[in-house]
Amino acid sequence: MENTTDFIRSPTLKGTQAVAGIWFPTHWFDNERRRRLVIKYYFLGCEIYQFEQGDLLKFPTEKTLHCEQLEGWPLIYQNGLLCSTKLSKIDNRQFYQADLLLITGNHISTYYFSDAVNIDPSLWVDLNDYPLLETKSYSLNSIYQALPELIIESKSMAQIFDGKIPSPSPKLMAFIEQEKQKAEQSPPKQNVTSKPPCKWSESKLWLLCIVIFLVLFLFFYIAKQSRNLLFELEDSTYVLKVVFLFIVFLFSVFINIKLVIELFKLIKDRKQGINSNKIVVKPSLYCAKKLDDGLQNNKDRYVQTSNHTYSTYCVDNIEPSQFISFNGQLDDQVSSKNSIANTTSIANHTNSIPERRHNHNRKPSRWRNYLSLFSMVLKLDRLIAFRQSHYLETMIKKFEKGNLEDALRYAIPLGANNDSTTQSFGTPKPRNKLSLSESVYSNSFNIYLDKKFHQYLQSLYLQSFEKLAKENKTEQAVYVLVELLNNLQEGLAFLEERKLYKQAMELAIARDADPEQIVKLCCLANDWDKAIMIARRDNIFANAILILEKTNQQVANKLRLEWANTLAEKAEWLAAIDAIWPLTQYRHLAEQWFNYVDPLNPKAIVKRFILKPGDALDKLEDSLAIIKNTPNYYQKRLDIAQEIIAQQKYAESLKSLLGVLINAIVLDVVTYPNTLTTVDIARLIAFTQDQSTRVDIPISSLASLKLVKPCSLVESTITQYYRCPEVGHRAIYSMVALTDDRYLLALGQAGIIIVDHTSKQRAHFMIAADKLVISDNKMQVLALAECGDYYRIHKVDLSTKKTVDLGIIKFQRCHDEFDGINWTIINNNCIEVIDISTKLSVVWRVDLSPNQIEQIARNQNDEMYLTLTPNDEIEEFHYSRSNHYLTYRDNVDIEQGLSKIASSKNQGVLLFKYDKASQRIQFKPRNYRYHQYNEIPLNVSQEQFDTMGILSVDYLTILVIKRLNDPACDIYFYHYLSNSFKMIIDWHSSDQLSIFCGINECCLFDKHGRGLHINVNENKVTSLSI
Known part of the structure; x- marks a missing residue:
């Protein structure tokens, strides 16, 4: 090895390179710093060599990295050697026995692995100061074999009124039976109300008699003309029988023809609405x-x-x-109980809520x-x-x-x-x-x-x-x-006026009154447990409070407090603050909830200025300075502008906020994609009530502004191409997107981590998780750890960092999102809505047996279920998310050649065919009933079509197609109306690809530490390597 002393600070490799290792020289870093950097860049398969002049981290395979962002000296492979630069003009055959070449100035230093010490990084970790915690118990005694029910059967009307309606006396019943027997024995009187036969019917009857008489006359006339025939008539009874049967036959034929004519006439009039049956x-x-x-x-x-x-x-x-x-x-x-979509209930359960009835009208x-x-x-x-x-x-x-x-x-x-x-x-x-x-x-x-x-x-x-x-x-x-x-409504009002609230409540439950009415009567009857459970199940706190405020303000205030606590439990802090703010004695809770919200949250900033305009500017001074002076926070500034326009009735309280940010907002509008218009900008300038701002930004000049409008992936006219990220070193089991370019990753037994868009870890939860279920506001998550046929469930509040162990339950499918309280699972073909507040309990259930649930989907309004009937037919069910009513049910027609069916959040049922002649896929969403099948511009084999994965995001259909004789796959984002691909992703991985699809975003990940987030609305792609 040739020693050198003139190390240069700037390595010669620049830009993005295929890096094979990193050199950490002793002249740059001390021993402790080198160890930290080695651990930072280390991943599974790397080797560490410690030389006297520095430490070498050698990658198992080349990794594409940006050299300027590395905190060491990047190395590349040159003819099997690790080199600090490209050796284009130097004959490197003289260095073929060396393992590492470092070029510093005019000197070349050679290093050999045999002269170094191979280091095991696990020896650097001291576990003495780490406490050993007891692992979670997965014993069978903590498993819910059957979830507790919060459903009961409604009481009978006799129980509601407690037998206060008297039964008939025996004498009265005996008298009624005698009168009934006399009526049955006496001959029925002529029905004077019966409509007399009309002239048309009488004329038809006379016509029938005349026809019969003419037929008989004609028969006897012919008989008189023939003596042989007359002789046979006088002597033969057989001929008389023939004549009689002939007359009966003519009569029956006439009657049948008349009946058929009348029947078809009635049916025709019935269809035209002229007559009724x-x-x-x-x-x-x-x-x-x-x-x-x-x-x-x-x-x-x-x-x-x-x-x-x-x-x-x-x-x-x-x-x-x-x-x-x-x-x-x-x-x-x-x-009556329907054979399908029939609710199941458990009676006499404590703290239970009423069963939702399913008296869907049947056709006669x-x-x-x-x-x-x-x-x-x-x-x-x-x-x-x-x-x-x-x-x-x-x-x-x-x-x-x-x-x-x-x-x-x-x-x-x-x-x-x-x-x-x-x-x-x-x-x-x-x-x-x-x-x-x-x-x-x-x-x-x-x-x-x-x-x-x-x-x-x-x-x-x-x-x-x-x-x-x-x-x-x-x-x-x-x-x-x-x-x-x-x-029913007048009956409930009659009972309520007489202050019989309990009877009114039970009557409303038995007759399945409006949920708001039931909650109101439960509150008046002082049955608060039942009132809160129903309001949580159907999300009708606001409507019930409006009804109660008209008659009983005190009860309405108590229900309002419960509403605010429910919203806080869902981590909807701003909504909880709005709910509790009218109750002045509880505003200290609002201040506490403000602390749980991100201080840079645009809606929270506007909310504080509306509710507490006096001290908002002082409390938010630091947050506003960060938002104003950070270029990358342009979206927060634009969101504040949008929120101010939405809350323009509070313009007086918001003018000080606008005075701080108006200049930055106007600059962002012409620089970054946004939905603001010149009218909105003019309105914002007027809200400031600042003459200097109007002079600096005259309204007359706004017409010439060139605003940058957003273009979503669906609206894009160019097909975008991406490759999967570089291999990481931690297996990703599940991935969901949070707000502010943050992502939540489940790492199996390694727990749950939050990372930013640069893959830097921001938080860590030591909870085993194989699957994540995210709340609609992205502030709560359910961590599911698979235990055979069961799942252990933890609820994690991402704002307060609190976790709750909800226990272990068994189910086959579940929705990947929930509203913060109610979560839907599929267990033995039963759709079960579970309250996951502090413990698991079923609040609503419907059994779709004998149908077999095959696919599920969820959008902003409905939950959709594709089922397979015992006759191998496809049946589609839609249930409303707000009140769990069945809103749509229909059979999916199996057309000739139909090969694949999939469910979509926004497009309904997706139908696919395969044309062997052209080797093309034919596709149509079922919601587009009057459209034809599109031929997707992509050639695939029959084998590729059979193994094709189908998902959807927004109005794009995702096709995951495996390559022939290659473990890699290609992901196509196809748009039906334009018949084009919006994005194509090359995912070259031998491991199985997993995809999580939200309403307008999707996450792709695998167990090699690679993650890819696609935001359809913003047309933005983020790569992660963990």
Whole structure:
């Protein structure tokens, strides 16, 4: 080795080079500093050689690095030698036995590995001062075999009113049975309400008789002309039988033709809306007289009481009739359960919330529609209408006699306008007891009434309610309102006025009232646990508070406090501050929550100026100075401008903030991509109320400004090409993007780390994690560690750095995002919404069996599920995220040649075909129903198509296609409407690629420490090497 003493400070290698090692000379760094630098750049596979003149870090493979950013002397390979520069003019054959060449000035120094000491860096780490912590327990006794339920069945109406509605006396029931037997034994009276046969029907009947007579006359005339035939007729009974059968045949043919014609005519009129297949019950002679008298006498009274507090009983018209609902026997009304999408509930659970009902209206069965048409053709509808009219006549007589208790047992509920109801062909029976039905008549049988008849029954029920209300018979009055008049809201208001809050709450739960109404009644009934659980489940705190503030400000304030605490639990600090600010005695919590927000957060800065304009400028002086003077914080300045425009009604409080940043904002607008307009800039200048600013930046000059508008990846017209990042030395199991160019990485048993866009570590959580589930505001994360078929779950608050161990549960699939409180998992084909506040508990569940859930997706409004039916059909379900209602359900048509189906967040179901002739992929999103299949401009083999991975981000479809005879793959970002690739990524890795897709961003990573983040909105790509 040739020693040299004239080391130069600036190595000759510049720019980006394929670096094979780094030299740390003793003249530059002391011993401790060299060790720190070696550890900093060390990764798996590196070798360390310690010479007297310095330390050498040798990479296992060349790594592309920027030489000026290295804190050592970069080295490259030259003919198998590590060199500090390129040896283009020097014959390096004389140095072939050396391992390292360092060129300093005019001197060349050679080094041999045999002269160095091979160092193991693990010997440099002293573990004596590190405490040994006990590892997490994964014992079976901490596993949730079944999550605790926060779902219960609603109480029956008899339990709600605690048996206060009396049962009928035995004497009364015996009398009713005697009257029923007499009515059955007595011959039925002629139905005076039946419509007499019209002239058209009579003419058809006479025409039939004339045709039969002419046929007989013609037959006997021919017989007289032939004596042989007459002789046979006189002597043969066989011929007479033939004549008789011939007449019967002609008659039956005529009747069948008539029935078919009438049936098709009714069906045609039904489709055109001319006639209906509903059997309309008209009043009998007695009822008709009472109806005319009653409506005439009560006309003015009915109009007056329509403005009464409890008389909004109008039922939507069903032309030409209205209907009343019953289920055979009136006291056997129970809610039907759907075979699919049926909720499961656990009763009698402490601190439980009510089950969300799924009384989705069914369409009437087709055979009942046809049966109605046949009954009309055969004129059987008159008999059905007569029997039902007789029952209603009996009911009306009981009402008029004033025997309300008996009359109410005969009363039939008035249904709402519902196309899913089914025609009744039977006659209802009186109730055995007065009890509110738990069904909302979604699948009831119905009797259709004449419009005047319906109004008369409505007035009778109204009179009964008023009489019961005056007699303080609250339960019976509510029964009339809710059951007979089908008016839940007025029934709840009636109970609320009498301060029967508990009964009103349970009635609202049983009838599945609006969640806001249920929360309000739970608060008034002092059942706060149930109120908060429902409000958290459906996210309806704000609406419930608005309702409560009208009647009870104190209760509304208490609910507001719970709302603020819930928002704080979700790490939505600014929203929590807004919620609690009206409560002056709790503003100290708002100040505490301000401390959890990033001091450079644009929304937090604007919020503080709005809420505390007096001292905001002093408290935020340092933060504003950093934002103003840091060039890379242009996006924060633009976000502050956007927030000020959104909050312009507080312009007076924000003028001091604008005075500090207005010049920098105007400069950013013409320099960086943004969505501000010249009108917005003029408005911001006006908000400052500073004359000098208006002089420096005159509004007249704004028209000439050239604003830089953003261009998203979807709008880009040029295909962008990228290569995967360089290999790192830490395996990445999961990756999600945070705010401010930060990223959260799961490293398996090594824990969770937060890194910035330069791959520099910013925080470390010692929690084992194989998968990350990020909250919508990116302030909380669920860390999932796989334990066989189970997952151990930790919740991490990234703002407070607090972690909570939620336990171990079993599930098959889950959504990759959650709202901060509610998280959706898939367990045995059940969709379960879990409250993850402090412990795991199910707040909503729906079972899609026998369908098999195959794919799931989630966007800003809905959660989508692709399922496979037992008949190998694809069925699609959409559930609203806000209230978990089923918003859409449909079968996916399997077209000929369809090979692949995938789910997308914004495009719905994606359909793929493969054309063997052209070796091209044909693609169409199912949401674009009137578009054709696009042929993707890419040739792939059948094998590549079969193994192709499909994902989506925004309105781009991601195709992951493996190369033939190569472990690497290519990732294509395809846009359907433009039929073009927006981005192509070359991922040359032998390890499996993983992709996390958000709504407008995606992360690509593998277990070689490589990560790539793509922001579709900003058209920005960030590479990480961990």
